Amino acid sequence: MSASPPSSTSPSRQHRRGHAGQLVSTYGLLALTALLFLVFSLLLPRTFPTRDTVDSTLSDQSIPAVLALAATVPIVTGAFDLSIGYGLGLAHVMVMHLIVNERWPWPWACLVVIAGGVVVGALNGVVVEFGRIDSFIATLGTGGMMYAVTGWVTGGGRIVPGPQGLPAAFTDLYDSRFLGLPVPAFYVLALAIALWLVLERLPLGRYLYVVGSNPRAADLVGIPTRRYTVYAFTASGLLVGFAGVLLAAQQQIGNPSVGLDYLLPAFVGALLGSTAVKPGRPNALGTLVAVAVLAVGLTGIGQMGADFWTIPLFHGGTLLLAVGLAGYSARRLRAGAGASRDAHTPPPEPSSSAPDGGTAGTPP
Template sequence: MTTSPSPPSRLDRLREQSGHLIGTYGLLALTALLFLVFSLALPRTFPTHDNVSSILSTQSIPAILALGATLPIVTGKFDLSIGYGLGLAHVMVMQLVVNDGWPWPLACLAVILGGTVVGVLNGVIVEFGRIDSFIATLGTGSMLYAVTGWITGGARIVPSPQGLPTAFTDLYDSTFLGLPVPAFYVLALAVLLWLLLERLPLGRYLYVIGSNPRAAELVGIPTRRYSIYAFAGSGLIVGFAGVLLAAQQQIGNPSVGLDYLLPAFVGALLGSTAIKPGRPNAMGTLVAVAVLAVGLAGIGQLGAQFWVTPLFNGATLLLAVGLAGYSARRRLRTGATPAPESLSPTAPTGDSSPGNPP
């Protein structure tokens, strides 16, 4: 005679609910806690409008790049070319505007479209070449770095004494409602990706591909096509970040993009442990970038040495990977994986996204 399992006790339910709340909002609470701690330690410099504006401005490009890295990660793949692509994109903007005399809007549009093309090529190589995304994008990234060196000759692109057009530099330098405009770019991009991933069938299919590619194929989802879409979206975002980097630095530096690669992946991977624990998501990435921004700003104002920043980023990356793996395993244990038949492209698209089975 078999006995049915006993229902969970009230204490078990309380533990489950508290674990869910910590997983969902833990990073957000940590951001507030870090801000409070540094404000108490540095009352004259940290909790000020100028400092907040500086954090929002300097961390806008890493945040945009982290959101770009999130898209391929949703499908279970990595795009390691984003740092190299960022370097090439901002150099190309400077090359077209300074050396070739292009109007800056046309140059920016060409670079963003070029970034999209690079993303498509990454996706084609990964999907049709059947090459692991880690290796494939590392190879294409090295080629992008070579193109950057070929264009610049290893030297910086410096504008004329008249400088760059004011309208172009205002893309980064201007303010809105008393805050830097780049912060609103980040917010708008995060909301756009949230809508794409959480509210549209395209996002649902991307999540299915990332969680179980074989099941996605069985229900008729064209996995190759949607994976290429994810890489293309990442490339487009990288191109946009390159435009902002050119407007920020106002000089073409062929090696600057690599500095953004690690922070971008730290933000994207750490973001998969927040808001929607166990899966990459735009709002989680935004919260993760906020944690990193406040932490780096605080330790910088406390007088930390230059090597503390890469140490912080590296340690946080290891922590992010560990927490992301734990969140994914916990999500599987709680039975949050949807049945494949509920994810068929012909099925109703109400609220049957991965993690929210009907």
């Protein structure tokens, strides 16, 4: 009998197809950013591709970017911190309260607020892990408490500086420039690189990923899952405190309800970022790319004169897309790992029994 024809899908073709799919998953969001920039530049040639637009985008999206990085760290461990919006509101109000009402020097006010963010983040982690409460419920509860403290500090109103205004050195934290670009963009870049180094290059980051992917396996190999989850929430609180300082320097007024506006964009950036650079898992550089996509899209939509309701529509739709893509990337990653194991598993030995009951190589 003639040999059967080779399969139409050869291993080399499968390999090339898988490699192409991996490239699309890894760099697809980055390509989408460039495509959106090109489209809006063609549609709005006089206003979009300008230095002013780039500067305003880098400045305006710096706080959402920092908050998205803050949301990313607990997600690495499989938890969600819904208190980050409330924490942002409390942090920026406390900065304004200490500088305006208590007459503190602004460096001390900023340091105390950032340290307070660390404490609040650690408490969130303790409530989640040692209180055995789901992270959604726990952080929603602590967020409500932070919102109450914000209202108590402000009395339900706004904190407005006196005629002398805020110290120039404090407002320069947001308004100054470095190498011709807004300095908040360099804050975001530095934080993203630092977080990438911790998550991708240090044992701490590898442990966090293990805790998030398989807590039981982490326990079996001796990783203290509770402690590392608390570490993740603590890092999130640190970033939220820093974002609150930036928000106070930007707005120069204490608004008790402003932090909630940043909650949805932060999670959109964090979840969408898990589909880029390292598809299938949250990562700092992916979050940065996702924030860039959102920034370009929102800037273009705004310059086209869209109504105010298009912004939450854009964020909500992108969030659904992000969750769907994140789930798809995770399934693809698991499938690829399974296929790799199957490829390295040797085929079973042929049975020594002949079909007619004799032994192979022995006449019946």
